Amino acid sequence: xxxxxxEERQTEAxxxxxxxxxxxxxxxxxxxxFHQAVKEILDSLTPVFAKHPKYMQHGIxxxxxxxxxxxxFRVPWVDDNGKVQVNRGFRVQFNSAIxxxxxxxxxxxSVNASIIKFLGFxxxxxxxLTGQPIGGGKGGSDFxxxxxxxxxxxxxxxxxxxxxxxxxxxxxxxxAGDIGVGAKEIGFMFGQYKRIxxxxxxxxxxxxxxxxGGSLTRTEATGYGCVYFVSExxxxxxxxxxxxxxxxxxxxxxxxxxxxxxxxxGAKVIACxxxxxxxxxPQGINLQTVKRLKEVERKRISExxxxxxxxxxxxxxxxxxxxxxxxxxxxxxxxxIDEQAAKLLVENxxxxxxxxxxxxxxxxxxxxxxxxxxLFGPAKAANxxxxxxxxxxMAQNSxxxxxxxxxxxxxxxxxxxxxxxxxxxxxxxxxxxxxxxxGANISGFIKVADAMIxxxxx
Ligand code: NDP
Ligand code: 2IT
Numbered sequence: 265x266x267x268x269x270x271e272e273r274q275t276e277a278x279x280x281x282x283x284x285x286x287x288x289x290x291x292x293x294x295x296x297x298f299h300q301a302v303k304e305i306l307d308s309l310t311p312v313f314a315k316h317p318k319y320m321q322h323g324i325x326x327x328x329x330x331x332x333x334x335x336x337f338r339v340p341w342v343d344d345n346g347k348v349q350v351n352r353g354f355r356v357q358f359n360s361a362i363x364x365x366x367x368x369x370x371x372x373x374s375v376n377a378s379i380i381k382f383l384g385f386x387x388x389x390x391x392x393l394t395g396q397p398i399g400g401g402k403g404g405s406d407f408x409x410x411x412x413x414x415x416x417x418x419x420x421x422x423x424x425x426x427x428x429x430x431x432x433x434x435x436x437x438x439x440a441g442d443i444g445v446g447a448k449e450i451g452f453m454f455g456q457y458k459r460i461x462x463x464x465x466x467x468x469x470x471x472x473x474x475x476x477g478g479s480l481t482r483t484e485a486t487g488y489g490c491v492y493f494v495s496e497x498x499x500x501x502x503x504x505x506x507x508x509x510x511x512x513x514x515x516x517x518x519x520x521x522x523x524x525x526x527x528x529x530g531a532k533v534i535a536c537x538x539x540x541x542x543x544x545x546p547q548g549i550n551l552q553t554v555k556r557l558k559e560v561e562r563k564r565i566s567e568x569x570x571x572x573x574x575x576x577x578x579x580x581x582x583x584x585x586x587x588x589x590x591x592x593x594x595x596x597x598x599x600x601i602d603e604q605a606a607k608l609l610v611e612n613x614x615x616x617x618x619x620x621x622x623x624x625x626x627x628x629x630x631x632x633x634x635x636x637x638x639l640f641g642p643a644k645a646a647n648x649x650x651x652x653x654x655x656x657x658m659a660q661n662s663x664x665x666x667x668x669x670x671x672x673x674x675x676x677x678x679x680x681x682x683x684x685x686x687x688x689x690x691x692x693x694x695x696x697x698x699x700x701x702x703g704a705n706i707s708g709f710i711k712v713a714d715a716m717i718x719x720x721x722x
Pocket of ligand 2: 647
């Protein structure tokens with residue numbers, strides 16, 4: 265059914281969105297990352313409110329921007345020198361309209377309330393897009409795992425879980441990994457949770473080791489999923505990864521498996537990075553070297569050039585976007601592509617961007633890509649593969665069985681295709697054909713909003 269949207273309705277919707285945005289700024293001063301994530305979503309939802317005023321009447325926006333619960337706590341632990349250290353822990357339980365809170369834990373010195381809230385807010389819409397019954401949450405700590413011994417990491421994670429466990433449960437809130445949290449940290453946290461609870465609730469954490477309830481393909485899921493999503497965007501223009509030149513920032517979990525899948529699909533990945541700098545290998549990155557350096561030896565990416573002397577290492581992260589490429593996959597951290605970097609990528613002929621990281625492009629950078637007809641896969645759609653396979657891990661834990669790598673990979677692939685399709689359809693339906701930022705935001709929002717209406721004012 266076509267609804268005629270009057271100018272009056274448009275204005276009313278715009279005013280509503282603007283008033284909620286102002287409320288967010290007033291209630292959460294100095295939280296610039298959170299403001300940015302809210303602005304991106306709210307701007308794209310105006311056509312939804314103009315078309316369906318019921319969402320305004322039910323106060324959906326005012327409720328959705330306010331976390332259901334925010335927990336902040338002290339994490340004391342003793343380092344290898346016997347010195348007491350204190351970090352701050354967080355868990356933001358943002359929205360449980362469609363399922364238990366679900367989202368990763370980030371351990372990085374930059375972690376604060378703003379970063380955890382932006383990530384938790386994004387997670388609501390991302391999780392909805394997967395089509396699975398998972399709400400939105402996020403947590404973490406300003407603990408820096410770099411340079412810590414395994415025993416220090418164990419003591420810290422045990423202390424962290426000793427407080428966090430009160431808020432978790434397989435049907436309540438289910439954390440996973442993010443920056444600085446991988447299989448090792450999840451293992452320690454699972455052990456401590458099990459000990460405190462006195463029972464084996466496998467589905468309380470995802471990203472677990474395969475020996476104790478983990479899912480095959482979870483390690484690969486975010487990177488593979490991002491490449492599957494970009495493949496769909498490319499296919500809409502009759503293109504593929506075959507023979508394309510690709511630049512991928514980061515060299516962590518998401519980057520490594522994005523490199524792997526892009527290479528499997530016939531692309532040449534010529535650059536990757538870490539928080540110190542980037543390597544440019546015009547012959548194509550040797551992934552085995554990157555995996556060994558980063559996953560096993562936990563060394564700096566600069567070491568790569570010692571084994572591959574034809575490659576060049578450059579200090580600093582931003583320069584990676586000056587390398588000409590067909591496809592760029594930012595897979596490190598937030599705001600790593602600013603307006604200037606976006607312009608450089610466009611000048612150098614980039615065809616597609618796939619956001620493997622959360623909010624890696626600034627709002628200005630996104631404008632540059634969209635105004636220049638670059639295929640743009642926004643984070644909450646393009647990196648949803650990780651949490652999607654986390655939900656498949658929860659399903660396997662509940663059933664007490666394990667699917668094969670091929671089974672999980674096939675489900676992941678089909679979920680990424682569905683996310684692409686639903687984003688394309690929503691963008692078209694609401695008058696922004698081809699704009700996947702608008703499409704993903706609207707498609708993710710509507711399901712959560714309808715569930716909130718059905719459950720009353722809670
Ligand atoms: P990892 O900790 O495995 O890797 C992070 C990578 O990014 C490392 O190479 C790290 O460098 C680099 N990095 C981290 N912080 C910065 C910074 N401030 N500046 C420059 N480089 C930085 O994390 P993940 O791969 O898991 O996460 C990467 C991104 O993907 C994050 O935005 C995360 O939120 C997002 N994401 C992750 C998912 C997952 O399943 N893991 C799912 C969806 C999104 P160094 O080695 O020097 O620390
Ligand atoms: O940002 C993300 O989606 C993640 N870090 C993964 C969350 C999860 O629960 O698997």
